[in-house]
Amino acid sequence: MTHEAGIPFGIRFKLLSDTPQDSAAQVVSDVVVGDYRDLDTLRDFARGCDVITFDHEHVPTEHLRALEADGVPVRPGPDALVHAQDKGVMRAKLDAIGIPCPRHRIVSDPADVAAFAAEGEGFPVVLKTVRGGYDGKGVWVVDSAEEAAEPFKAGVPVLAEEKVDFVRELAANVVRSPHGQAVAYPVVESRQVNGVCDTVIAPAPDLDEELALKAEEMALTIAKELGVVGHLAVELFQTRDGRILVNELAMRPHNSGHWSMDGAITSQFANHVRAVLDLPLGDPRPRATWTVMVNVLGGDYPDMYSAYLHCMARDPQLKIHMYGKDVKPGRKVGHVNTYGDDLDDVLERARHAAGYLRGTITE
Template sequence: MEHVAPPTGYPVVGMIGGGQLARMTQQAAIALGIGFDVLAANRDDSAARVVPETMLGNPDDPTAALAFSRNCDVITFDHEQVAVKVLEALTEAGANLRPGPAALQYAQDKIEMRKKLTAAGIPCPSWLAWEEGMSAEAAGEQIGWPLIVKTSRGGYDGRGVWVANDASELTQILTNPLAPGARWLLEQKVDFAAELSAQVARSASGQAVAYPVVRTVQTNGICTEVVCPAPGLSAEMAVTAQDLALQIAGQLDVVGMLAVEMFLTADGVLVNELAMRPHNSGHWSIDGAISSQFDNHLRGVLDLPLGSPQRLAPWVVMVNVLGGDQPDMYRAYRHVMARDPELRVHMYGKEVRPGRKIGHVTVLGEDLEDLLARAHHAADYLTGVIDE
């Protein structure tokens, strides 16, 4: 493919990975007028369908990543599971990786993340890294039953997360195959009142802004609903969560977007995990904030002044559209659009597979109950769960 450079003076941001996050970053790149290139595995990947400067190649292959990086001023990622050998090859070649590998390791490996956050005094669920030869009973006694078992690397959308109620279940879970370099992380099963996400954008030179803290709902491990701001969260707790996220972004030298997933408990917040990229919990910001997470991710990695994360209405609700039995989503457009002209529909150009994230809808306004009902109706109608 011939590479078409942006007009004189404009930089090229290259994103490794061709999923919906890259697709939505493209929308922000268009407005900024910069060059935006994507390294995608397949021609029909979500971003590869819409980004003309897509290079097809295996994002886990250092040779492909190196060839891709030659046209780019900055390299960033739409997922964290970038192969270490790719990061090393790019670093060696002098590519400008944002976030850098030193930060990214804490989003790639949940044990490294737990160690780092615990050492920094950031509240986390109690945890231990499973070692060969440990006793399942003793581990359970230390953490308390039931406990959560996770693969340290390679999990996403709840794949790689199990609940063990007793030693025999734990022993059984630990027989599952592990991804290369992964280990088992055991942690306290937190009795949370809600799950929160605190997102911050941070630029290469250290400017940072905090988005309003949102409430997320996970269904079968997949984020399905986001409400901004988190309903019922005290102003004090919201500031605590934002402070933690800003502190983590600074201490880990994160560049671009950081999402800190948290559990809200009776005793305060505990950090679940980190994502150093635009995140599902921030899709509301495309329609609901002055500067979206995609805009600020690009500004952060380009070291531009950041945009305002301020929301545009008292409430913003985002509901994910997951694949159902109905293969054709477009057929539902007439109904959902006629029913609700204020509904914002975002579909990712992905084939329907049951449970797969294929789009989202957003509504904003003053009446939270009404917004929740409208967003869920639209998502359910698109999916085919309801037909009226």
Template sequence: MIGGGQLARMMQQAAIGLGVRIRLLAEGPDVSAAQVVPDHRVGDHTVLADLQEVAGQAPVVTFDHEHVPPEHLRALAAQGHVPRPGPDALLYAQDKGEMRVRLSVLGVPCPLFELLSGDVEEAVDELADFGYPAVLKTTRGGYDGKGVWVVHDEAQAREVLALGQELIAEELVDFRRELSAQVARRPSGEVETYPVVESRQADGICKEVVAPAPDLDPSLREQAQAVARRVAEELDVTGMLAVELFETADGRILVNELAMRPHNTGHWSIDGAVTSQFENHLRAVLDLPLGPSTPLRPWSVMVNVLGGAVQDLLAQRAVVLDEVPEAKIHLYGKDVKPGRKVGHVTVVGDDLEDVLATARRAATLLQDGSAVGAVDR
């Protein structure tokens, strides 16, 4: 496992049950997953030798994030290691330009886009043709709203272009809400499709997820799931794939982003599904038969806990468990920094309004120490 963040940490919970022994390449001796995986070594995922050492005799190499350089992934594969997802697939989760071009070729519905020239004046001309407003995105390395800018005119565009990054322009989609469609896919081809969920964002960061997406038109749901399956198959994705989607104001779906790993929009499945995304990621990359994504209860709501007013999450944990005993708390073992994802809370149940209010209340208590603005239980 390359990368010691919270995804690798939560993977370990599933690995314990399956009897899978994870060897971890961690960014530091006490990062999130290194706290819970005995066989970890500290190293740098941009250094091939570190990747080779941790890969060792492992039957498969998988990832907590998408930041391993493609040339290193190819080198590992050439040496007989088995990266899953493989370099040819992962490229489309690493590079938004490559992703847009490939999905367009496949006929997968996407926002209008344009790859921008590296030359500022050429890019300005291209944007003038493309039209404003436009969304500018770095092709690589963006996450949680970082590396994304909405520009309304040339002056604003020039500020972003001046950063000298490789960019694509996309239309500013008039969307009703954001959805996420996840599938797990094995090398042998088996695919398990998760319920389509609604992802609610604030400042570019996923704030809460409702599973399944309420009041979703069945034909849109089927389209979203078909898109996720098609992308997984055409791009030969192994492991979990998350396809983040816009549901447009005029009732279409458009692909926003791809992630080839367990994803924040699937955390609900730990407590809310027969088989969590973490278990199915492990099952998929090990080419084990997949488990059903069937929800255990009609509704699951996951709310992220970001760094907020509460500094001592372990002390505040007692308050949350007291006030909201049914909340499933997931702490990532991270220091609190403003806006940083430090944990999440999931609540499952039969009544969406209750479940939503309870989950929000628990997350707000954990993050900010009060339930101001939350609905009473």
């Protein structure tokens, strides 16, 4: 999707891909297959690149520092990206700059988890490995010290957090360029199913204007204070008592911004590319009253063709974005966007299409 967004500017990508089957490798013309965890591979790859950016945050921080030392611009840079890689570093930084987060601290063992619980409202407590979590992986919700053994088995530091009493999850997406220009997308509501993003509504319905502004300001502050270049997604909890707390950070175009491909004047991918190249940013405002994104998860049909026929015929305004991935049950293989003036209708159309493509809706 970043390649797609770069084509109109005449931007040519060189892609470092794990396998030739990766989504991006199917559509980018200049592909190097290699391991992003290997510094020599990264150095070979970086030769001849004007600037390097990412579609995930897993490249080791120290390798990115080495590339920077070699003189290769890395955007976002390692000193920013580490906050999306390490939840411990992220929480410490957000505390330091006064951004509200769930109560948290690094814990050393199950007994320490019990102590953390006792310091606050008690169990349940959320435990997260500080590195490597994704879509609910590396996250545990525990009701007792006895249940807290698992997270410590990996030998990675573990962060304990209060289980926030939230009414819903929001996301504030912003983009920042090297010389400090920044734009904020409207705050969206993000609905998760089994820890995986399912539906995003832009803008978040019935969100108090002051709260929305506060969320945008928080995201812009984080982008500035962390020195982010490119897209920053700030996942938020809206608490029952009316506060906004930061859940997670992502420094790349993010699932909570996919709606912008069809719903905003400038998509998150286009603005990410513009930021990484230090071009002036595009207008992030919505083009429709409501835009809804629903993820398409893999279902029982390996072949989507007949599902395409039905979905496209049923809704000529439907926007389908498939990633060219092999269909495996539960795997994110694409998303659909719908937009319009009537939220119920827009939601129904997106849900129907995503369900039909997955195979859970058959008519």
